[in-house]
Amino acid sequence: MSLYDEGHTIAGWTGFGIATVGNGVVGLGVCTVSVPALVGGLVIVGLGVLVAWALHLSGWGKPPGVRPRDQWGMRVRDARARDGHDGCVGCRLAGRGRRGATAAVAATRAGEAEPVATEAGS
Template identity: 55%
Template sequence: MSAHGDVDLGHTVAGWVGTAVAFVGLGVLALAVVVVSLPLAVLGAGIGVFAGLVTWSLHLAGWGKPTGPRPAGEWSWRVRDLAARRGHPDCLGCRMAGRRVSAATAPVSPAPATRPAPAVVAP
């Protein structure tokens, strides 16, 4: 068990890459504030927009995750989401890309594995 417990934190390639690019954009924006440079500020904002586009494209390519928790076997950030090509139900990014899937027609993923409650032992 990790320090965060037994939960799906959603670490994905799309999330890590998008965060790294956005961090660079914020660094450029911070530098623009320090040196009072409008071109640097525009560059930093452009990098921020680029971070969103990179994250979105990686999500559509299957390197993100669908909305909601995933089965425990898919929690690793290296697992590719094969259902992304069809689109995810209730996903704004998929709807913006024209991948419209209603919740009623979406394939049902298996229920996450649950652990049995620990037995209480009286002293």
């Protein structure tokens, strides 16, 4: 069995539900050739993304990657959300979290000519 538990969160399912309703409205707009329905459906989809992002940042979403099995429950709130998750685009967009090893910025220590990576991945 996989150690990954992606998307089984309150944030994920709420965003999915709102986006599904938005897609239904977009489909209705396509079938009835209604521009207001198309625009309204796209607005609902965008709202679903924003709601899922807000829930993720408030701790109801979980970081990507491997988590212990006791944190797999949908109703388990993530206490690390306030500091941001490593490698999480949503947290990075909100100004939280640290950049991964691929985006580490080289810094120079005082008195040394060689740059030293601020955060090494391995």
